[in-house]
Amino acid sequence: MSLTLHVDGAKWRASQDAALAANPSLVPVIKGNGYGFGQDLLCAEAGRLGVSLIAVGTYPEVPGALATFPGDVLVMEPFRGSVDSALPDLGNPRLVHTITARDDLDALRAAHTSARVVVEGLTSMSRFGAPVEKVGDLMAAGYGEGVALHLPLGSGHVGEISRFVEAVGGIRPFFVSHTTADEVAELRRRFPEHRFSARVGTDLWLADRSAYEVRAHVLDVRPLARGDRVGYRQRPQPAGHLVVVSGGTSHGVAMESPASAATARSRAIAVAEGLLEAAHRVRSPFTISGTMPRFAEPPHMQCSLLALPAGVPPPRIGDTVPVRMRLTTAYPDAVVVD
Structure with a gap:
């Protein structure tokens, strides 16, 4: 006898499909306990959705994600050279690292010259990231594949994200967390040359509470x-x-x-x-x-x-x-x- 999570597969997947339709370039977030479903199941569901990139929370979650999801895997916690340099899979061509400081970028490049990176900007969330005026330099030094921005809960993020877009310069992909589909649509209208991808966890996996x-x-x-x-x-x-x-x-x-x-x-x-x-x-x-x-x-x-x-x-x-x-x-x- 056990504690069991029962899922109405049709309803659950319909809510996932609706989330993807509302935000076509979303990046599924698969971290921690896998939102109760387990990471392996969510990786399989991400594969069903046909996305090319997922995001995990930490480096210990990387091996399982690489093994169960066929596309690219973004690690949302920042790479720290003093802690993470000896971890496995760092040079895997499907792995994308998050960088917030030049010292960490140099340590990663010293170990794996072709390691892929995005640069995290320091938002009003104040968790971790590079100040807005340093993001562009880190992007240039690390051949960054994009800028990541983790915003507080709520709405009203378009102005803050716009400041990063205007400060960084160039044509950059932006990976944003805790934004609504309407905010992403507004950013695309303002900056049509850029690609904006929302990293989505709760609103993808837990949207329809009647499904589980x-x-x-x-x-x-x-x-x-x-x-x-x-x-x-x-x-x-x-x-x-x-x-x-x-x-x-x-x-x-x-x-x-x-x-x-x-x-x-x-x-x-x-x-x-x-x-x-x-x-x-x-x-x-x-x-x-x-x-x-x-x-x-x-x-x-x-x-x-x-x-x-x-x-x-x-x-x-x-x-x-x-x-x-x-x-x-x-x-x-x-x-x-x-």
């Missing part, structure tokens, strides 16, 4: 009398049923990234959730008989104990129940594409 669902197996069910103690921490429980389901911390269950809490409402929710956690009354992401029961205690590594309230019909052993999870932090045991 995580489901957990019910491993055990037993009645609870008020005050019964369960689990590692032997916490007393209310009357109802104890339901043991597959899915724990190793799968990413209840593993959340920090919340932005950008509005008064989101801050209030964060405070309320903190109070519930302090009182050991955290609602689980599992749905049983129309309700989301609380955790009887924090999730275990591969399963979770749920306190189903009295009056709610319990499931049977072997049933499956849906799990609400962020797929970017999910590691299912299996992915089933129907």
Whole structure:
């Protein structure tokens, strides 16, 4: 029994096709946990889409991508000569490196004279990149194949990207992240001599939430009398049923990234959730008989104990129940594409 990601293949692929139709030169991003689907499956899907280039996040992801995708592979993290010079595949002719500094470019060229590169510009994201006034020189020194720009979430990026286009000079391909199809279209109207390619992950793989669902197996069910103690921490429980389901911390269950809490409402929710956690009354992401029961205690590594309230019909052993999870932090045991 397992935690499984079930995918409606027809709907999922239709959403991919729609994303590509809206942005024909997009570069699929395949990184981390493969957005819950796994990197190998996404590489196969990128091949089905017929794109010539994909982007991965880090160098450890390169060997798998080169093995499972027939086209070119762009590494989005910058090459660092002090760290990456001895890694395998650096000279592979299908690999494209990201450069942000002259020292790193020189180290890469010293090891592999024909290594392919793009130059990352430092945007308002302020993560990494070369200042706008140095991008052109790095492009010239490294025979760069394009300029990469990683923008913050949201919209309104056309002006910032335009400044790089005007400062760099020449006819350059631009690889941009977190831009909309309308923004890319506007850039093409402004600079018809340039090629703009959007690097797209979430809006390609996770666009249609109705196309996929995580489901957990019910491993055990037993009645609870008020005050019964369960689990590692032997916490007393209310009357109802104890339901043991597959899915724990190793799968990413209840593993959340920090919340932005950008509005008064989101801050209030964060405070309320903190109070519930302090009182050991955290609602689980599992749905049983129309309700989301609380955790009887924090999730275990591969399963979770749920306190189903009295009056709610319990499931049977072997049933499956849906799990609400962020797929970017999910590691299912299996992915089933129907």
